[in-house]
Amino acid sequence: MLEEWGINKKDLVCITTDNATNMIKAFEAFPDLWLGCFGHNLNLAISKALKNQRVDTAVKACRHLIQGFKDPRRELREKLAALNMPQKALIHDVVTRWGSAHKMLERFLSQQQPVCATLAGERGTWHLMPKDANVSVMEQLCQLLEPLSKFTDALASETRVTLSAIKPVLDHITRDVLVERDTEPSLTREMKRIMREDPNNRYTEKAE
Structure with missing residues (x-):
């Protein structure tokens, strides 16, 4: 080579x-x-957190909604127009890519009101609507993943040499972005712990 x-x-x-x-x-x-690869390692850490049962259930609930939302799409466009919201379709995720799951959840949450109104007006579709507990998990997950998605995009680049960025970015992620706070829900703290420990374990030995 x-x-x-x-x-x-x-x-x-x-x-x-x-x-x-x-x-x-x-x-x-x-x-x-x-x-x-730091981008790959970060992806592995986030994927581990996504295996949490509550998180997995919430993601599957959103996926189930989108899979069954084919027929009411015209009604959704009408509801979006009535609310002066951008005409953006719901997004299906790719199971092996956490970033696509983040985008799927983010899009659903941004359109939750018109989606809810659409399902309420369609016979036999209300069962597709995720439960409040699942929506709460989605909101926590999106809030946690938002800053991490930017690091993944930057550090998974094939056009830049990013070796010198690993240490400061790892420190920023583990000490700032993923620091656990007492005011946060227990699920958020648990996901942060998993995401923080995995990259640290992979790089500690190399740093020494």
């Missing part, structure tokens, strides 16, 4: 890949420093 790209081995500072077993195996005997 180095020969193909004409890279002088003396110029190498670090090699980074995802955390696939074959990648780790390929570089374990390599003399240069190997670091797992």
